[in-house]
Amino acid sequence: MYDIELIREDFPVLKDVIYFDNGATTQTPVQAVRAMEDYFFKYAANHGRGAHGLARQTTEHYENARETVARFLNAPEENTVFTRNTTESINLVAQGLQWEKGDHVITTLVEHHSNLLPWMRLREQGVEMTVVEPDDYGIVDPAKIEEAITNRTKVIAVTHISNVFGSVQDVESICKLAGENGILSVIDGAQSAGHTPVDFEKIGCDFFAAPGHKALLGPQGTGILCMKDPSIVKPLNIGGGAVTSVTTTSYELDRSPSRFEAGTPNIPGVIGLGRAVEYVEELGVENIESHEKKLAKKAAKGLAAIDGIKIYGPEDRAPVVPFNLNGMHPHDVALILDETRRICVRSGYHCAMPGIVHMGLEGTVRASFGPYNTSEEVELLIETMEEIALLI
Ligand SMILES: Cc1ncc(COP(=O)(O)O)c(C=O)c1O
Known part of the structure; x- marks a missing residue:
């Protein structure tokens, strides 16, 4: 069962704010933060580079995270590479x-x-x-x-x-x-x-x-690349950890994924990501999808009914609801939402300037939902937007 109140206990910040900026980055559950804490306090060492016990433990946890992520995305584990974003x-x-x-x-x-x-x-x-x-x-x-x-x-x-x-x-x-x-x-x-x-x-x-840091609920500084055939791609960086042998004139790259992860990776981040993905699996991605879709539908319907508000995007949407209030800049709307009710939304071009300009806009306000958002929070967004619309 999808118990939203229990889920929310895993994200303490939600006691203080209404977080509708999940399209930018999400909150990370305590379980994943604790996994990172365990790394720092119990076995921190480098990955794949030491014979000692801590290094072996670190490597095992890091590679377990890879296995989890690859399984979750149904991608070949050896061709699943960790990046920054x-x-x-x-x-x-x-x-x-x-x-x-x-x-x-x-x-x-x-x-x-x-x-x-x-x-x-x-x-x-x-x-x-x-x-x-x-x-x-x-x-x-x-x-x-x-x-x-x-x-x-x-x-x-x-x-x-x-x-x-x-x-x-x-x-x-x-x-x-x-x-x-x-x-x-x-x-x-x-x-x-x-x-x-x-x-x-x-x-x-x-x-x-x-x-890793959006709907997979992992920490910032984590990203993933899954590849069908890694042999057609040259690594972005080479150096320690990416090679099997080196002379003063030549080197041999290791296999994937090591060849793409030169240098010390974001070990705590990846370990946190692995635990976060397990958390998503525990909730069930299908349950998350249907919960978030309901929120998006409710938000789109409620906002569209307000005089002066225009919603963008299709009716059957992912949990992203972009809108504008006629006569008010998106940044002003976002500021008022934050200052009056601590509702966090994104505003502006959303790093998609050509697309937004093509729509003839200077930006939109974007409410994007996560697995921990509630129907009551969406109602508060709609109510607050009704109040803001009266200011014009
Ligand atoms: C569709 C899309 N692509 C790429 C990115 C960039 O993601 P990251 O911040 O992980 O590099 C974002 C971030 O919002 C996005 O929404």
Whole structure:
């Protein structure tokens, strides 16, 4: 059973605030914080580099976290790499593939900057980019992606769930299309992993990038990259921990995942992430999804009924509800929500400036929900917005 009151006890900060900024980052349950505390107080050492007991214990916990995350995403464990965040995961792919002048990338106008700029930067190497437009609800038609394919298209990079609209993309069709045309597919799972069941194998993508610090409830500074074939990607960094042998003139890279994790990784963060993912598994991602969808539906309906408020995105949405109040800047709305009721929402361009500008906007207010939010909290948001709307 999904016992929201019990769940909320695992997130002490929720006694003081209404946290609706889960699209940016989430709260971390005490269980995951305690796992990190155990690392610091009981066995802190480096990963994979020592014969002594503490190093072995650290390595075991770190690798257990990998096993948990890979199982959760149904991705091959040896091809599941820890990074700092989604942004680093996508950059790893964009920088790691071999490019030739004239190669072509397809992405979309609903992308977060983190799934746009790493591809845009490849222009320096002569790579061309097509940005496919979504419909008015932020949904990208796979047929439009198909139309954009050229004989030089090497990568199709698309977000799974839009952080601007809450729209869910048909990633399975897009990846199938990519595969049939010999094109690599990169899925930005920043807003999907942990909110909805994610199955790397079923999606059929070549790369799936995800944050540890959003719906997987892990700490900040953790990210994930799952790969189908890591041999086609050069590591972003090389150095200690990434090689099997070194002379003064040559080196041999270790296998994946070690070759992609040079240097001391975020050991406590990854251990915390592993425990956080177990926590998500305990709640059940399907339960989380249906709980959050109900909240999003209620928020969208209640807000849309207020005079002067416009909601964006599709009716069948992920737990992201963007809106604007006519006559008030999104930042002002967010400030008032915070100052009057300690309701935390995000406002502005949401790191998706081209998409927001394309909508003719200067930003939106975004309420995004997590597994610990309640229906009463949503009611308070609606009530407060009714009061704010009267100020105009
Ligand atoms: C769709 C999307 N992609 C990428 C990112 C960047 O994620 P990270 O902060 O983990 O790098 C975000 C963050 O909000 C996002 O919403």
